Structures are given as C-alpha cells and as structure tokens.
Amino acid sequence: MEALRKSLLTFVxxxxxxxxxxxxxxxxxxxxxxxxxxxxxxxxSSGQTFKVGDTLAFRYSPTLHSVVELEGEGSYKSCDIxxxxxxxxxxxxxxxxxxxxxxYFACGTAGHCDQGMKLKITTVTDSAPSNQAASSTPTSSSAxxxxxxxxxxxxxxxxxxxxxxxxxxx
Numbered sequence: 298m299e300a301l302r303k304s305l306l307t308f309v310x311x312x313x314x315x316x317x318x319x320x321x322x323x324x325x326x327x328x329x330x331x332x333x334x335x336x337x338x339x340x341x342s343s344g345q346t347f348k349v350g351d352t353l354a355f356r357y358s359p360t361l362h363s364v365v366e367l368e369g370e371g372s373y374k375s376c377d378i379x380x381x382x383x384x385x386x387x388x389x390x391x392x393x394x395x396x397x398x399x400x401y402f403a404c405g406t407a408g409h410c411d412q413g414m415k416l417k418i419t420t421v422t423d424s425a426p427s428n429q430a431a432s433s434t435p436t437s438s439s440a441x442x443x444x445x446x447x448x449x450x451x452x453x454x455x456x457x458x459x460x461x462x463x464x465x466x467x
Contacts, residue, residue, distance in 0.1 A: 321350040323391075326416060332357035332364065334409060338416045347420045351394045355402075359388035362414070363405035366392070373401035373417055376410035394420040
C-alpha cells in the first residue's frame with residue numbers, strides 16, 4: 298500500500314511539471330521577420346503577453362547582428378550597449394523568462410539600436426496561457442507557439458505505466 302501511495306505521488310508531481318512545461322510559450326522575437334532592422338519591435342511586443350516560464354527566441358544572421366541584454370531602462374533609452382547583462386551572437390539565441398519584471402534587449406552591432414533594433418518586454422506571473430497569434434502556418438508572423446513535446450509525453454507515460462505495473466505485481 299505504501300508503494301502505491303509513493304507511485305501516485307510521483308505521478309502527480311510529474312503531471313504538474315509536464316503541465317507547467319506544456320503551457321510555456323516560445324516567442325520568436327519579431328515574428329517571421331526575426332531580429333532585424335526592418336522589424337517594428339514596439340508593435341510586435343505590444344501584441345504579446347510574456348509570462349514566467351516562457352522563452353524569447355532571437356533569430357538573426359550572426360554576421361550582421363547580435364543580441365545584448367541591457368542593465369536597465371536608461372541604457373535602453375540611450376542605446377548604451379556598453380552596460381550589458383548578457384551578450385549573445387549565435388543567430389538562434391533563446392532567453393528564458395524566469396522571473397517577473399521588465400527586461401531590455403538591443404542589437405550589439407554599432408548603430409542598430411539607434412535605428413530601433415531594441416526590445417523592451419515585461420514578464421508577468423499570470424497563470425493564464427500566453428497570447429498566441431491566430432495563424433495556420435508556422436511561417437506567419439506568429440509570435441509564440443506552444444511547445445508540446447509528444448515523444449517526451451510518451452516516454453513519461455511509458456515510465457509511469459511500468460512503475461504502476463511493478464507496484465501491482467509486487
């Protein structure tokens with residue numbers, strides 16, 4: 298009986314963790330245009346709700362751009378890219394939004410921030426799902442996409458099934 302309780306507790310913990318991961322959204326910064334000078338980042342971000350657990354995906358040409366996270370609003374407004382919290386340059390950078398608050402990003406290439414290549418986002422702790430752009434094609438300007446990992450769910454279900462079977466056999 299004790300083994301059954303432990304198995305049930307394990308199942309509940311895993312289910313809660315899976316649900317939290319499944320509800321997180323990945324926001325592709327700039328939508329289909331990505332991290333580029335031609336994107337209006339103020340307009341793009343105004344249509345999004347960024348929540349704790351979500352991620353930002355910066356997609357760009359690493360020979361033309363980079364991403365720097367700025368210390369604060371002063372650096373953001375003045376495009377002072379010398380005071381950075383983090384610097385990324387792979388062309389496919391992902392930033393986890395792990396706490397509520399405002400964060401500031403800019404292109405690290407000289408002059409690009411002054412041309413508007415900067416982003417201010419505010420992350421909230423709301424428990425509702427993140428805003429999802431209505432779109433039927435993955436190449437649209439959809440800014441966020443739910444990440445449901447079917448192979449992962451199948452693996453977890455198989456492990457739990459085996460565990461429950463062992464509990465009942467023993």
